[in-house]
Amino acid sequence: TAPGWWVEKDGRIIIAMPGPPSEMQSMWQNEVFPRLQEGTGAIILSRTIKTFGLTEAKVDELVTPLTSSTNPTLATYAKLDGIHLRITAKAARREEAQEMILERETEVRAILGDYIWGADDETQESVVGQLLIAEGLSVAVAESFTGGSLNQILATAPDSQSYFKGGLITNSNEAKVALGVAPHLVTGGASAEVATAMAVLVRRKLDASIGISIEGETQSGDSVVLGTVYIAIDSEQIKQHTVQSYSGRLYYMKRRAAYYALFDLIKLLKSM
Structure with a gap:
C-alpha cells in the first residue's frame, strides 16, 4: 500500500x-x-x-x-x-x-x-437495478461500437441476476443480421433505424421487458476523429421505442456511451 x-x-x-x-x-x-x-x-x-x-x-x-x-x-x-x-x-x-x-x-x-x-454511493447501474426490481421488469442489451461496455456494467451490478437477461455484442454487419436486423439496413451504416431494430430484436429474443441498444459510427473532423452513437430503447410496457443520438470526440464517446444509455433508461423507468 x-x-x-x-x-x-x-x-x-x-x-x-x-x-x-x-x-x-x-x-x-x-x-x-x-x-x-x-x-x-x-x-x-x-x-x-x-x-x-x-x-x-x-x-x-x-x-x-x-x-x-x-x-x-x-x-x-x-x-x-x-x-x-x-x-x-x-x-x-x-x-x-x-x-x-x-x-x-x-x-x-x-x-x-x-x-x-x-x-452519494449510488451508481447509474444501481439506480437502474432498483427501478427495474421495484417494477418487476427486466432488460436485455445489444451493442456495437462500444465493445460490450454496457453489458459489462449491468452484468456486474448488484442483484443483476434479478433483472438483466443478458446481452449481445454485434460489432459486425454479420452479427447484426444474425440478430435479425434486415440486411438492407446494416449495409447503410450506423443509423437510428439500425439501433431501433437491435433494441426490438434483443428484447424479443431474450424475452425481456425492455431492450436497449447502442450503435455508432466514426467521422473525420478538423484534425480530430469524432464519434456518433445512437441509443434506442424498446419497451413492452409503453409500446413504443425512443432513440437518442449523441456526438463528440471518438475516445470520449466510446467511454461515455454506456452512461448515456443508462441515463436514458433511468429517465424512461421514472416516467413509467
Whole structure:
C-alpha cells in the first residue's frame, strides 16, 4: 500500500495522500477525516448529488448563486457518469450539519431537476437495478461500437441476476443480421433505424421487458476523429421505442456511451 504524509507547522497542516482512488478514499475516511474533525472540534458532513446531461460549465453557471457560501460549501466535479456536486457543512452538532445540507440539497434539486439521477454511493447501474426490481421488469442489451461496455456494467451490478437477461455484442454487419436486423439496413451504416431494430430484436429474443441498444459510427473532423452513437430503447410496457443520438470526440464517446444509455433508461423507468 502507498504511504500518506501529515505535516503540521505554524498552525497549518499539509496532507499528502496516495493517488489510487481505493487507497486515497480509505486513508481519507479512516485516518485523515477523523483526525481533522478532532482538531476542529466540529462535525463535518458531506453529501454528493450526481447529474448527467449537462456540461460542467453549464452546471457551474446554474448553481453559481449557491457557490459563494463558505458553510455549507458547494463544489462540482466532472466524472464519467456526469457532473457531481458535493455539499459540505460544518457545525457543532450533527443535526445542524444535516439540516444545512438538506436545505442546500433542496435548492440544488430545484435548479437541476431531472438532470439529477442519484446521490452519494449510488451508481447509474444501481439506480437502474432498483427501478427495474421495484417494477418487476427486466432488460436485455445489444451493442456495437462500444465493445460490450454496457453489458459489462449491468452484468456486474448488484442483484443483476434479478433483472438483466443478458446481452449481445454485434460489432459486425454479420452479427447484426444474425440478430435479425434486415440486411438492407446494416449495409447503410450506423443509423437510428439500425439501433431501433437491435433494441426490438434483443428484447424479443431474450424475452425481456425492455431492450436497449447502442450503435455508432466514426467521422473525420478538423484534425480530430469524432464519434456518433445512437441509443434506442424498446419497451413492452409503453409500446413504443425512443432513440437518442449523441456526438463528440471518438475516445470520449466510446467511454461515455454506456452512461448515456443508462441515463436514458433511468429517465424512461421514472416516467413509467
